[in-house]
Amino acid sequence: MVKELLGIPLNKTNNNNVTDKEFEELCQALNPEEREGAFEIYCSNNRDIELTCQLLGIKRCSKKGHRNQNTNLNVNREFIRPKAPLIWPNHELQEPAEVLFQIQSHPLVIDIHYYTCAEATEAITKFLTFHQSKKTYSELCIITGKGNNSERKAILKDHVKQLLKNMNIKNNVDPTNAGQILLSLKPQKLKITT
Known part of the structure; x- marks a missing residue:
């Protein structure tokens, strides 16, 4: 029904599977109903990812392949407690208070x-x-x-x-x-x- 209202042929085949997959990846954070609606808007814009992302407010990486790069997190397993601000002087170390x-x-x-x-x-x-x-x-x-x-x-x-x-x-x-x-x-x- 949405396709008919937007004037999209029902039997239209996907000529550009690469851009469709890219757009689907961009929409992974959306819930299924929103994803379906976003895809309809994408199709109505002649599969123009840039325009659709602007209309929907979806951020898209400008560099190709950037999304697929693995992010290496440097996680230190030891928790180092930050030094507490010194309020009263430390008599053992003979440090003055701030x-x-x-x-x-x-x-x-x-x-x-x-x-x-x-x-x-x-x-x-x-x-x-x-x-x-x-x-x-x-x-x-x-x-x-x-x-x-x-x-x-x-x-x-x-x-x-x-x-x-x-x-x-x-x-x-x-x-x-x-x-x-x-x-x-x-x-x-x-x-x-x-």
């Missing part, structure tokens, strides 16, 4: 164990810039460590205190833990004298 992950996971605390003074300055600057942009008025904590594992005199805590002093940020050592510095970014009240 600043951005610390801010994301524990925004009010930054741990600068194993940082050099230059790295600590950069980390604290990022930490404070983040909180100034968010207008955080909660108490913030910088963990410097007590310096018990330092080869010489611990300098990181003194460096951080001097850095905060230069930034005009009031701070004090945590009375319960000498390895922590507490600070707040609350706007300071101005004393007006008359």
Whole structure:
């Protein structure tokens, strides 16, 4: 009936078996009814694969033989778990924690164990810039460590205190833990004298 409506002779023989097979391969993903309808459209277009594929939205490889090439998949049988982002410092390997992950996971605390003074300055600057942009008025904590594992005199805590002093940020050592510095970014009240 569809052939009659489209004007295709019922006894028409397939003169080009190669293109018909190619079109059938292209239509393998379609269900049987859709495949039959697609083939009718293909026949009504005088077996023009390009035109039919455009009408049906079927992607066709431009290079001949490309579809039939075997795809070699390189599958590694061992699953290598990606290294988890380091949030807190690794004391065994003496690796510092990554600043951005610390801010994301524990925004009010930054741990600068194993940082050099230059790295600590950069980390604290990022930490404070983040909180100034968010207008955080909660108490913030910088963990410097007590310096018990330092080869010489611990300098990181003194460096951080001097850095905060230069930034005009009031701070004090945590009375319960000498390895922590507490600070707040609350706007300071101005004393007006008359």
